[in-house]
Amino acid sequence: MELFELGIKQAQEGLAKGEFSSVELTQAIIDRYHAKNGEIGAYLTFDEEGALALARENPKAVPIAIKDLINVKGQPCTCASKILKGYVSPYDATVIKNLKANGFIPAGRVNMDEFAMGSSTENSGLGVTKNPYDLTRVPGGSSGGSAAAVGGNLCIAALGTDTGGSIRQPASFCNCVGVKPSYGRVSRFGVTAFASSLDQVGPMTKSVEDAAILLKALAGHDEMDGTTPKDPVSDYAKALEGASMKGVKLGLAKEYLEVAGMDPEVKRLTDEAIRKCEAAGAELVEVSLPHTEYAMAVYYIIAPAEASANLARFDGVRYGHRSEQAVDVYSLYTKSRAEGFGPEVKRRIIMGTYVLSSGYYDAYYGKAQKVRTLIKRDFDVAFEKVDALVTPCAPTPAFKFGANQDPLTMYLNDLYTIPSALAGVCASSVPAGFTKDTNLPVGVQFICGGFEEEKLLKVSKAFEEVSK
Ligand code: GLN
Numbered sequence: 001m002e003l004f005e006l007g008i009k010q011a012q013e014g015l016a017k018g019e020f021s022s023v024e025l026t027q028a029i030i031d032r033y034h035a036k037n038g039e040i041g042a043y044l045t046f047d048e049e050g051a052l053a054l055a056r057e058n059p060k061a062v063p064i065a066i067k068d069l070i071n072v073k074g075q076p077c078t079c080a081s082k083i084l085k086g087y088v089s090p091y092d093a094t095v096i097k098n099l100k101a102n103g104f105i106p107a108g109r110v111n112m113d114e115f116a117m118g119s120s121t122e123n124s125g126l127g128v129t130k131n132p133y134d135l136t137r138v139p140g141g142s143s144g145g146s147a148a149a150v151g152g153n154l155c156i157a158a159l160g161t162d163t164g165g166s167i168r169q170p171a172s173f174c175n176c177v178g179v180k181p182s183y184g185r186v187s188r189f190g191v192t193a194f195a196s197s198l199d200q201v202g203p204m205t206k207s208v209e210d211a212a213i214l215l216k217a218l219a220g221h222d223e224m225d226g227t228t229p230k231d232p233v234s235d236y237a238k239a240l241e242g243a244s245m246k247g248v249k250l251g252l253a254k255e256y257l258e259v260a261g262m263d264p265e266v267k268r269l270t271d272e273a274i275r276k277c278e279a280a281g282a283e284l285v286e287v288s289l290p291h292t293e294y295a296m297a298v299y300y301i302i303a304p305a306e307a308s309a310n311l312a313r314f315d316g317v318r319y320g321h322r323s324e325q326a327v328d329v330y331s332l333y334t335k336s337r338a339e340g341f342g343p344e345v346k347r348r349i350i351m352g353t354y355v356l357s358s359g360y361y362d363a364y365y366g367k368a369q370k371v372r373t374l375i376k377r378d379f380d381v382a383f384e385k386v387d388a389l390v391t392p393c394a395p396t397p398a399f400k401f402g403a404n405q406d407p408l409t410m411y412l413n414d415l416y417t418i419p420s421a422l423a424g425v426c427a428s429s430v431p432a433g434f435t436k437d438t439n440l441p442v443g444v445q446f447i448c449g450g451f452e453e454e455k456l457l458k459v460s461k462a463f464e465e466v467s468k
Contacts, residue, residue, distance in 0.1 A: 002028070002032075002153075003020060003024065003025055003028035003029075004028050004029055004031075004032040004153050004154070004155075004156075005153050006025075006156055007156060007157065007205060007206035007207050007209075007210045008062055008156055008157050008205065008206075008209075008210040008213050008214060009207065009209050009210055009213060009237075011025060011062045011156050012060075012062060012103070012213075015059075015060045015061075015062070016060065021055070021059050022055035022056075022058055022059050022060060022061045022062070022063075022105070023052060023055045023056055023059070025055070025062065025063060025156070026051050026052055026054075026055040026063045026105070026107055027052065029051075029063050029107060029108070029154070029155060029156065030046065030048050030051070030052075032153065032154055033046055033108065033154060036152060036154055037154065039130070039135065040129065040130050040132055040135075040148050040149075040152050040154060041111060041127050041128050041129045041130055041145075041148070042065070042110050042111060042129055042139075042145045042146075042148040042149035042152060042154050042155075043065070043108045043109060043110050043111070043145065043149065043154070044068050044076075044078065044080065044109050044110065044111050044126055044127055044145070045068075045075075045076055045108070045109045046107070046108040046109070047074075047075055047108075050074065050075065051063060051105060051106070051107035051108070054100075054105040054106075054107075055105060058100075058103065058105060060103055061103050061104055061105045062103060062104050062105070062156055062157075063104070063105050063106075063107030063108075063155065063156060064099060064104045064105065064106060064107060064155070064156065064157055064158060064159060064214070065107060065108045065109075065110045065145075065146060065149045065150075065154070065155035065157070065158040065159070066096070066106045066107075066108065066109055066110065066158070066159050067109075067110055067112055067143055067145065067146050067158070067159055067160050067161055068080055068109045068110060068111065068112055068145070069112065069115070069116060069161065069191060069192040069194075070093050070095060070096065070159060070161075070190065070191050070192075070201065071089035071091060071092065071093045071096070071190040071191070071192070072089055072092060072093070072096050072106045072109075073089055073090065073091050073092045073096075074088060074089065075088065075089055075106070075109065076088055076089075076109065077089045077109075077192065078109075078126060079112070079114065079115045079116070079192050080111055080112045080113065080114045080115075080123075080124040080125055080126050080127075081114045081115055081125050081126075081340065081341065081342065081345070082125045082126070082321060082339070082340050082341075082342070083314050083320045083321045083336070083337070083340025083341055084314070084319075084320045084321070084340075085126070085320070085321060086320075086321075087319055087320050089190075091190060092190060093187075093189060093190025093191050094187035094189040094190055094222045094224055094225065095159065095186060095187060095190070095191065095201050095218050096190065098187075098217055098218055098220070099159075099217055099218070101217075102216075102217035103217075104214075104217060107155070108149075108155065110143075110145030110146050110148075110149050110155075110158060111124050111126065111127050111129045111144060111145030111148075112124060112141065112142045112143055112144060112145055112146075112166075113141040113142035113144070113166075113344070114341070114342045114344065114345050115192070115194055115307070115311065115345050116142040116143075116161055116163055116166055116194045116199075117142065117194065117307070117344050117345055117348055118141045118142050118344055118410065119140060119141045119142070119165070119166075119169055119404075119410050119411075119413040119414060120138035120139075120140060120141045120144065120399070120401075120404065120410065120413075121138060121139055121140070121141040121142065121144025121145065121148075121170075122138060122141070122401065122402075123141070123142075123342060123343075123344045123345075124144075125342045128401075129144045129145050129148050130148065131148065131151075131173060131174060131398045131440075132148055132151045132152030132153075132174060133151065133174065133175065133398070133439070133440055133441055134398065134438070134439075134440060136400055136401065137173075137398040137399060137400055137401070137440070138173070138398055138399060138400075138401055139151070139170055139173055139174050139398065140169045140170030140171075140172065140173035140174065140394070140398060140413075141166060141169070141170055142161075142163075142166040142170075143158075143160030143161060143162070143166045143167055143170050143171075143178075143204060144170050144173075145158075146158035146159065146160040146167075146170065146204045147160070147170030147171055147173060147174035147176055147178075147204060148170075148174055150171075150174065150176040150204050150205060150206060151174030151175050151176050151441075152174075156206075157203060157204065157205040157206065157210055157214055158203075158204045158205075159201055159202070159203065159204070159214075159218075160178065160201070160202060160203075160204045161191060161194075161199055161200065161201050161202070162178075162180035162199075162200050162202055162417075162421065163194050163195050163198045163199050163200075163303060163421060164195075164198065164299050164303060164414045164417060164418045164421045165180075165394075165413070165414035165416075165417025165418060165421065167179065167180050167202045167204060167429070168180055168393050168394075168417050168427060168428070168429040168443070168445060169393060169394045169413060169414060169417060169429070170204075171204055171393070171429040171443055172393035172394050172397075172429045172431075172441070172442060172443030172445075173394070173397065173398040173440075173441065173443075174398075174441065175431050175441035175443075176204050176205060176206065176429075176431070176443075177203075177204070177205045177206070177207060177208050177210070177211045177428065177429065177430055177431070177460070177464075178202065178203070178204045178205075178211075178428065178429045178443075179202045179203050179211045179215055179426070179427075179428045179453070179456070179457070179460075180200055180202050180417075180420070180421065180426060180427050180428070181200050181201075181202050181215060181218075181219060181426050181453060182200075182424060182425055182426040182450045182451045182452070182453065183197070183198070183200060183227065183424035183450070184227040184228050184229055184424070184451075185200065185215075185219050185228070185233075185426070185451065185453060186200055186201045186202065186215075186218045186219050186220075186228070187201075187220070187222035187224065187225040187228050188200070188201070188225050188227070189222055189224035189225045190224075193306075193310040194303070194306070194307055194310065195302065195303040195304075195306040195307055195310075196306050196310065197302065197306060198302070198303060198306075198421050198422070201218060202215065202218070203215050203218070207464065208240065208428075208430065208457060208460045208461040208464045209237055209240055209461065211428070211457065211460075212236035212237040212239070212240055212457045212461075213236070213237045215236055215453060215457075216233060216234075216235060216236045216237065219233045219453070220233045229451075231451055234453075234454050236453060236454060236457050239454045239457065239458060240457060240458060240461045243457075243458040243459075243461040243462045243465070244280070244281065244462050245277050245280035245281045245282040245459075245462040245463070245466060246280070246281035246282075247281060247282075247283065248277075248281070248282045248283070248387050248388065248459055248462065249282070249283050249285050249385065249386040249387045249388075250274070250277055250278075250282045250283065250284055250285065250386060250387065250388055250389070250390050250459075251285050251286075251287040251382055251385065251386035251387075251388065251389040251390070252274065252284055252285070252286055252287065252389075252390065253286075253287050253288060253289050253292070253382070253389055253391065254286070254288065255288065255289050255290070255292035255293070256289075256292070256389070256391035256392065256416055257270070257391070257392075259395065259415070261395060261412075262392065262395050262396075263395060263396040263397065263435075265397065265435040265436060265438075265442065266392050266394070266395060266396060266397065266442055267392075268436075269432045269433045269435070269442045269444070270390075270391070270392045270432070270442075270444055272432070272433065273390065273432045273433075273444040273463065273467065274390060276463070276466045276467055277390065277462075277463060277466065279466070280462065280465075280466040285385055285386050287382040287385060287386060287389070288378075288382075289375075289378035289379065289382055289419065290378060291371065291374045291375045291377075291378050291419075292375070292378070292419050294371050294374075294375065295375055295415075295418045295419040295422055296411065296412070296414075296415065296418060297368070297371075298368045298371045298372050298375065298422060299414075299418045299421070299422060300351070300411065301351075301355050301364050301365060301368035302365070302368050302369070302372065302422070303348070303352075304348040304349070304351040304352030304355065305352040305355050305356050305365050305368075306352070307345075307348045307349065307352050308348070308349045308350075308351075308352025308353045308356065309352070309356075311341075311345065311349055314336075314337065314340065314341075315332075315333050315336065315337065316332050316333060316335075316336025316337070316340070317332065317333075320336075320340065321336055321339060321340040322336055323335035323336040323338075323339050325339075344407070347407065355368075372422050375419055375422050375423055376422065376423040376424065378419075378423075379419075379420070379423040379425055379447075379449065380449075383425075383448070383449040387448070387455060387459065388446050388447060388448045388455065388456065388459045389445075389446070389447040389448075390444060390445070390446055391416050391444070391445045391447065392416050392442075392444065392445065393416060393417065393429040393442075393443040393444060393445040394413055394414075394415075394416060394417070394443075395412065395413065395415055395416070396413070397435050397438065397440035397441070397442050398440050398441075416445060417445065420447045423450075424450055425447060425448065425449050425450050425452075426447070426448050426449075426450070426451070426452060426453050426456050427445055427446065427447040427448070427456070428445065428446050428456055428457070428460045429443035429444070429445050430443055430444055430445075430446065430460045430463050430464055430467075431443055431464075431467070432444040432467060433467065444463070446459050446460050446463065
């Protein structure tokens, strides 16, 4: 095996045995980056010297690719937006501090949809990322660079973020494991905000065990993020020992499984996954989440509303792009924003400003918050009866570039991942096999209750075993 093919666990073992050093491992990733990134476009930038310096200081550390919205001191943080071109972070995000404290080093910055808005990485303002399994197709998004880097062996593992599906859907498209932690499990301090009541950082890896190791390093209380409770973080990787499907109550929800427009190969692979779980001893239980049909509408009110507020800070005054056409302070704001933001980001800001405006606030934003509560209650009720839900991760495998030109069809990609994001519970995407004719990877999604990451990872691991 080449060093760049290793996952976290294998890399840690090799480092512990002295088979190679962190410098050699990091150099192998850098060489792979030079050989392959021209074709795949997973990375936007790679501070090679910085990564190697950290590897020299920490001879047992494992390099991790970082989504370009997480601040790493001294490195660019563009969120794949022209508005932040040239911006250099003055501090480390808490997740980066946690990585460094736990034997990992940030190595390379990976592409994404601009400000994490999108499902294909086609909204990046700075570059194209291709699916390593089929270069004519998208890697998914918004963490498309992370997924392409993991799936194409351009990194050992990566960090992504998930607001409505951005870890899980690209993981499904690129044959990776992706975990969206429960809201509050991982600190958001230093992670550029898209929709603050939804955003979570999570691992994108080559195995469930790797996801468990990386999540343990990331998670925990942070004084700088008031939504992170003091609940202890268990040793997720240790909890995986002996993980099994035996006696696991797996919920099947018709709102997820009987959906018009689901790709027949996604349906076949999901059905097969369910049968494998049953054969391995899981008990299948039918459940209903009746408010699922409203999730998309609720998300496209709440997420843009929060985004419009969060993105107000990019005004050309304090940092980032500053228009040269400006003649006064007002035109400095408007021209800098008009030149710096791409079309999808503008669309979200306009939608968000509208739903928050006086006269519409109660009708849209207030109502969406109430329906969000109903969606959350659906999950509470379901988890009284089952340990985990199993669903498709995305309605289709990776699609061709330009195939979803209409924003609405693009939004529909997140049909299965948005409700759990709104509910704040945890969910994973685990590889489930390949489509017949096109040979594209497809992931299956497991969802567990809030702060049930240990259970989620165990079920995901048990599925990984039975799907081998
Ligand atoms: N695709 C969804 C959106 O565009 C979700 C993105 C995300 O999770 N960051 O909003």
